[in-house]
Amino acid sequence: MTHELRRHERIVALSGGVGGAKLAEGLMRAVVEGEMTLVVNTGDDFNHLGLHVCPDVDTALYTLSGLANPQTGWGRRDETWSFMQALEQFGGESWFRLGDADLALHVERTRRLAAGEPLSSVISDLAERLAIPARILPMSDDPVRTRLDTEIGALDFQHYFVREQCRPRVNSIEFKGAEKARLSPGAVRALADEDLGAIILCPSNPYLSIAPMLAVPRMRELIRSADVPVVAVSPLVGGEAVKGPTTKIMNELGLSVSVLQIVQDYADLIDGLVLDSRDAGLRDRIDLPVTVTDTLMHTPQDRLRVARETLAFAATLRG
Amino acid sequence: MTHELRRHERIVALSGGVGGAKLAEGLMRAVVEGEMTLVVNTGDDFNHLGLHVCPDVDTALYTLSGLANPQTGWGRRDETWSFMQALEQFGGESWFRLGDADLALHVERTRRLAAGEPLSSVISDLAERLAIPARILPMSDDPVRTRLDTEIGALDFQHYFVREQCRPRVNSIEFKGAEKARLSPGAVRALADEDLGAIILCPSNPYLSIAPMLAVPRMRELIRSADVPVVAVSPLVGGEAVKGPTTKIMNELGLSVSVLQIVQDYADLIDGLVLDSRDAGLRDRIDLPVTVTDTLMHTPQDRLRVARETLAFAATLRG
Numbered sequence: 001m002t003h004e005l006r007r008h009e010r011i012v013a014l015s016g017g018v019g020g021a022k023l024a025e026g027l028m029r030a031v032v033e034g035e036m037t038l039v040v041n042t043g044d045d046f047n048h049l050g051l052h053v054c055p056d057v058d059t060a061l062y063t064l065s066g067l068a069n070p071q072t073g074w075g076r077r078d079e080t081w082s083f084m085q086a087l088e089q090f091g092g093e094s095w096f097r098l099g100d101a102d103l104a105l106h107v108e109r110t111r112r113l114a115a116g117e118p119l120s121s122v123i124s125d126l127a128e129r130l131a132i133p134a135r136i137l138p139m140s141d142d143p144v145r146t147r148l149d150t151e152i153g154a155l156d157f158q159h160y161f162v163r164e165q166c167r168p169r170v171n172s173i174e175f176k177g178a179e180k181a182r183l184s185p186g187a188v189r190a191l192a193d194e195d196l197g198a199i200i201l202c203p204s205n206p207y208l209s210i211a212p213m214l215a216v217p218r219m220r221e222l223i224r225s226a227d228v229p230v231v232a233v234s235p236l237v238g239g240e241a242v243k244g245p246t247t248k249i250m251n252e253l254g255l256s257v258s259v260l261q262i263v264q265d266y267a268d269l270i271d272g273l274v275l276d277s278r279d280a281g282l283r284d285r286i287d288l289p290v291t292v293t294d295t296l297m298h299t300p301q302d303r304l305r306v307a308r309e310t311l312a313f314a315a316t317l318r319g
Numbered sequence: 320m321t322h323e324l325r326r327h328e329r330i331v332a333l334s335g336g337v338g339g340a341k342l343a344e345g346l347m348r349a350v351v352e353g354e355m356t357l358v359v360n361t362g363d364d365f366n367h368l369g370l371h372v373c374p375d376v377d378t379a380l381y382t383l384s385g386l387a388n389p390q391t392g393w394g395r396r397d398e399t400w401s402f403m404q405a406l407e408q409f410g411g412e413s414w415f416r417l418g419d420a421d422l423a424l425h426v427e428r429t430r431r432l433a434a435g436e437p438l439s440s441v442i443s444d445l446a447e448r449l450a451i452p453a454r455i456l457p458m459s460d461d462p463v464r465t466r467l468d469t470e471i472g473a474l475d476f477q478h479y480f481v482r483e484q485c486r487p488r489v490n491s492i493e494f495k496g497a498e499k500a501r502l503s504p505g506a507v508r509a510l511a512d513e514d515l516g517a518i519i520l521c522p523s524n525p526y527l528s529i530a531p532m533l534a535v536p537r538m539r540e541l542i543r544s545a546d547v548p549v550v551a552v553s554p555l556v557g558g559e560a561v562k563g564p565t566t567k568i569m570n571e572l573g574l575s576v577s578v579l580q581i582v583q584d585y586a587d588l589i590d591g592l593v594l595d596s597r598d599a600g601l602r603d604r605i606d607l608p609v610t611v612t613d614t615l616m617h618t619p620q621d622r623l624r625v626a627r628e629t630l631a632f633a634a635t636l637r638g
Binding site: 049050051076079080082083084085086087089090091092099100101102103104105107108110111114125126129130 | 401411424426444
């Protein structure tokens with residue numbers, strides 16, 4: 001057994017938005033060109049202003065192409081805002097900020113979907129046009145919509161997340177359409193690839209970003225049957241989410257707010273955990289192989305380091 | 320009989336794109352606030368990138384709100400172009416230039432049309448939001464599409480006008496859907512208004528911009544039955560169009576390239592003509608009341624002067 005990832009090995013990563021995309025960008029650089037398939041949550045997708053918007057997929061596209069805005073965690077760097085300003089004058093909805101260059105992605109995707117092209121084909125083509133050396137695929141070409149039952153009623157994900165800024169208390173989470181959705185064909189191929197070396201669950205919200213993907217039929221089964229190490233990178237750092245409502249939601253759902261809870265929820269899927277050094281004290285209470293490292297990714301170097309440590313750890317788990 | 324337009328009188332103007340919109344802007348200022356209804360050609364409308372684009376209506380909205388780009392004759396002043404630049408990177412169609420702020424108009428209109436709102440309601444509301452002190456209405460809420468049979472095949476208007484830059488020789492012009500289209504209700508009301516004082520055909524292309532409006536059932540009949548002076552402002556200056564393919568198309572359609580031809584084609588509609596001073600030599604060959612003035616509108620002052628002269632001339636024609 002070697003503790004190095006084999007050079008021509010392929011990996012599959014599952015990711016939601018900003019934190020997950022950062023690790024995915026590091027993984028992309030840590031493996032050989034074209035050898036990573038990133039499967040991205042589309043439960044957050046929604047129709048806004050008549051446009052098909054895929055927030056997590058777009059964060060992946062922008063992060064992996066170097067176009068992401070490092071300040072906001074969404075949208076593009078060096079963006080202009082003429083559209084939004086004019087839209088406000090016309091009385092259009094302005095709670096979801098769409099930058100001028102960002103709009104091109106939504107308009108072009110919406111046009112191609114309306115012409116009958118599957119979402120996964122549109123996304124993988126756009127990734128190529130952005131010269132991203134990895135495959136980026138939505139989890140499904142079929143609509144899955146994350147809906148939150150909250151104290152102020154049922155909310156679509158973006159209404160909860162952006163418009164209401166995660167304020168309402170969440171009672172339960174539903175992934176509408178998941179049971180009928182089919183995994184995107186490229187995701188099935190990547191998970192069944194005989195050269196597959198590891199599957200990585202990126203540090204995204206387990207309940208809002210990873211769970212919708214696991215709710216699509218065959219996803220759990222394909223991950224379990226892949227016969228490669230499955231490693232999750234903990235989305236908690238010192239017991240807190242770096243960004244977003246992970247711990248608030250865990251609390252509201254009556255879960256214990258701890259990496260231990262997440263490990264328990266991932267128990268039937270993962271072979272190992274990358275734990276943040278601030279949570280190292282929990283190590284002995286986790287009944288799985290664990291590696292401990294600083295998982296905060298402020299710089300491109302951080303991303304590459306965490307990615308390499310994750311892949312090296314996965315290699316140690318190979319049977 | 321007074322040679323002054325009565326102060327509280329209403330007027331209806333018919334217009335296509337840039338030249339017509341300039342006069343319309345002058346007319347709007349020449350009459351009392353809210354007393355002008357501008358009926359605009361929608362034969363140029365098309366679906367582009369999944370968006371409902373109304374080039375002539377938008378030129379009217381921008382010109383009458385002071386937002387028009389004086390250099391281009393289309394689009395907005397102080398525009399940014401991030402969308403177009405990003406769209407090109409994604410391989411989207413870029414022959415029709417949509418500025419970032421301009422996009423807001425198309426996205427918002429498309430969204431409202433998809434929600435079932437009639438075009439005329441969307442446009443009159445957008446005009447209000449731009450604080451335009453006039454009613455702007457599309458000729459119809461129903462689709463009418465100007466198609467040109469050319470030497471390189473049938474072309475939708477914008478493909479001919481923008482993509483092919485009016486180069487192909489035109490054999491004939493068709494207004495698809497016109498026979499089934501209904502005039503927009505506001506246009507009917509404005510033309511039947513008992514306080515109507517004049518109807519002005521703005522200096523737009525008679526064959527591409529005014530003809531589609533006249534092809535909509537009841538338009539000719541309502542103009543003729545309005546019992547008010549109908550005045551056309553000649554779109555030719557020194558026998559040439561100020562902008563656009565008017566004379567090229569007249570030539571290709573086998574028409575004589577002259578104001579006389581246009582007068583003949585408007586003969587059953589108009590009671591008088593505003594002729595440019597460069598064409599004054601033709602005055603005696605026109606069997607209609609004619610007033611002669613400099614019709615070139617370079618400045619806001621020019622627009623107001625031509626508008627006032629046109630309205631004063633119309634007042635002299637009142638029976």
